[in-house]
Amino acid sequence: MSDFGRKNVSDKIAEKVTPESEKTTLDQAKEAVTGGVDKVAASGTPDNQKSFTQTVADGVQTGHDDAKTAVNKNEQTLAETASEYVEAAKEQVVNAATYVSEVVTGATEGAKTASTDAKK
Numbered sequence: 001m002s003d004f005g006r007k008n009v010s011d012k013i014a015e016k017v018t019p020e021s022e023k024t025t026l027d028q029a030k031e032a033v034t035g036g037v038d039k040v041a042a043s044g045t046p047d048n049q050k051s052f053t054q055t056v057a058d059g060v061q062t063g064h065d066d067a068k069t070a071v072n073k074n075e076q077t078l079a080e081t082a083s084e085y086v087e088a089a090k091e092q093v094v095n096a097a098t099y100v101s102e103v104v105t106g107a108t109e110g111a112k113t114a115s116t117d118a119k120k
Contacts, residue, residue: 003050007038009057 015031042058050058
């Protein structure tokens with residue numbers, strides 16, 4: 001059952017359980033358009049003017065959208081954190097390489113100086 005201008009709840013469920021690989025390009029485009037129109041209709045209709053079924057379906061969709069947004073935000077945060085760790089690790093590798101280079105250079109120069117002093 002659906003309210004006037006709304007996508008039927010059973011159609012929404014059928015669309016979600018059907019794998020994308022089994023849908024034609026036309027089916028996917030139709031779902032995108034009718035889904036967008038349904039979201040506009042859902043947001044433009046007060047809950048007290050919706051049937052019980054549409055109210056529940058809209059609540060589920062809102063929860064799904066909110067969860068998806070939270071997951072995407074967390075993925076970005078994790079990616080940013082991982083990127084920061086990689087950059088910090090790169091910096092530490094450069095610092096270590098610089099330190100080793102300075103130690104080797106210092107040791108080489110010290111050996112040369114010692115050799116020169118020993119010849120004197």
